[in-house]
Amino acid sequence: MIRDKLQETQPIVYQTLSNAIKNRKFAHAYLFTGVKGTPKKEAALWFAQNLICEHTEDGFACELCDECRRITENTYADLIYLDGNDATIKKDSILHLQEQFSKTALEKSGKKFYILDMAENATTEALNSLLKFLEEPNGQDTQAILIVDSIDRLLPTIISRCQIIPFKPLNVEHYYESGLDSGLSSLDSYVLSHIVKDVDYMKEMSETEEYQTGMVVAERFVSLFDVDIHRFLVWFETEVLGNKDKDKDIVKMFLEILLIFFRDVVSNKESQTGWFEREVNRVANKNIAIEKILLILLESKDKCNRSYNLQLVIEQMIYEIKEVM
Structure with a gap:
C-alpha cells in the first residue's frame, strides 16, 4: 500500500499530505521534489485517490476500489498524466490539458487533476503555458501536481505558485540492505542502491x-x-x-x-x-x-x-x- 510506504520512508511528506486530506484543505498546485527514485509519483497517485475515494478507511483512500485502481492505472477519465521521463513535454500537451479541463468533469466526483511527471523536461513554451494555467485554473475542483527531480530547472514563477513538498532520500545502506532482502546479489544491490532509491525499481532494473x-x-x-x-x-x-x-x-x-x-x-x-x-x-x-x-x-x-x-x-x-x- 502506498500509504504504508510513505509513512515508513517519507514521514514528513506523509504528515503534510495527510493533514491536508483530513482537513480537506488543499493547495491548488503542489510541487513534489526529490532525487530520482523517491516515491514522488506514488505519492501523487495516492493523493489523487484521496480526493475521490468513497470507500475511505480512517479518512484515507482504500487504494483497492475501482476508482483507486483506475487512478493508479491511469484510466480515470478526469486525470491527465503527462510523463516527461521518456519524452519532452511540449506546449501542445499543455494546451490539450487546458482544453480538457475547460470541459465538465466526466467522473461523478467532479474532481479534475493533472500530474506532470519530470516537469523540468517541459519546453520553455510548455512551461509558459503551464504558468498561465496555474495562474488561472478552471474552477476550484482542478488539482495540479508537478513532479521534479531538479527543482532548479523550473521557472521561479511556477515554483512560487505551488506548495513545495520535498522528498528526502534515504541513505544508501537502507536500500542496500533492502536490496539484499529482495534477493539481489551483494554487488547488484550495492551498485543499484547508488543509482535509484526504490527497492522495487532496483529489482526491476537489475533484470x-x-x-x-x-x-x-x-x-x-x-x-x-x-x-x-x-x-x-x-x-x-x-x-x-x-x-x-x-x-x-x-x-x-x-x-x-x-x-x-x-x-x-x-x-x-x-x-x-x-x-x-x-x-x-x-x-x-x-x-x-x-x-x-x-x-x-x-x-x-x-x-x-x-x-x-x-x-x-x-x-x-x-x-x-x-x-x-
Whole structure:
C-alpha cells in the first residue's frame, strides 16, 4: 500500500499530505521534489485517490476500489498524466490539458487533476503555458501536481505558485540492505542502491539488458583502462554498440557504474564482493589521477544526456583518460 510506504520512508511528506486530506484543505498546485527514485509519483497517485475515494478507511483512500485502481492505472477519465521521463513535454500537451479541463468533469466526483511527471523536461513554451494555467485554473475542483527531480530547472514563477513538498532520500545502506532482502546479489544491490532509491525499481532494473550489459562493459573497462585502453575501445565499438534503441541507455548505465567505482577508489571505500572489491583494491594502489578521470566521466555523462553522438562521446572520453594517465 502506498500509504504504508510513505509513512515508513517519507514521514514528513506523509504528515503534510495527510493533514491536508483530513482537513480537506488543499493547495491548488503542489510541487513534489526529490532525487530520482523517491516515491514522488506514488505519492501523487495516492493523493489523487484521496480526493475521490468513497470507500475511505480512517479518512484515507482504500487504494483497492475501482476508482483507486483506475487512478493508479491511469484510466480515470478526469486525470491527465503527462510523463516527461521518456519524452519532452511540449506546449501542445499543455494546451490539450487546458482544453480538457475547460470541459465538465466526466467522473461523478467532479474532481479534475493533472500530474506532470519530470516537469523540468517541459519546453520553455510548455512551461509558459503551464504558468498561465496555474495562474488561472478552471474552477476550484482542478488539482495540479508537478513532479521534479531538479527543482532548479523550473521557472521561479511556477515554483512560487505551488506548495513545495520535498522528498528526502534515504541513505544508501537502507536500500542496500533492502536490496539484499529482495534477493539481489551483494554487488547488484550495492551498485543499484547508488543509482535509484526504490527497492522495487532496483529489482526491476537489475533484470534489464541495459543494466546487465552496462555492468559487463564497466568491468571490462576497469580491467583494461590502465593496461590497454585501446583494446577496450575496439571491443566496445564492435561488440556493444549496434542497437540504436538501447545503446544510449547502456552507455549511460556504464558511465553511472564507473562513477560509483572511481568514487569508491577516491574514498578508499571498502566495496562489495565481486570484481568491484578486487578492482577497487587494485586501482587504489596505483598512482592514477582518479579525480581527473571522474571529471571526464561526468562530462561524458552530461554529453550523453544532451544527445551527443555516443560513439564520439566514448572515443573522446577514452582519449582524455589516456592523456591523464
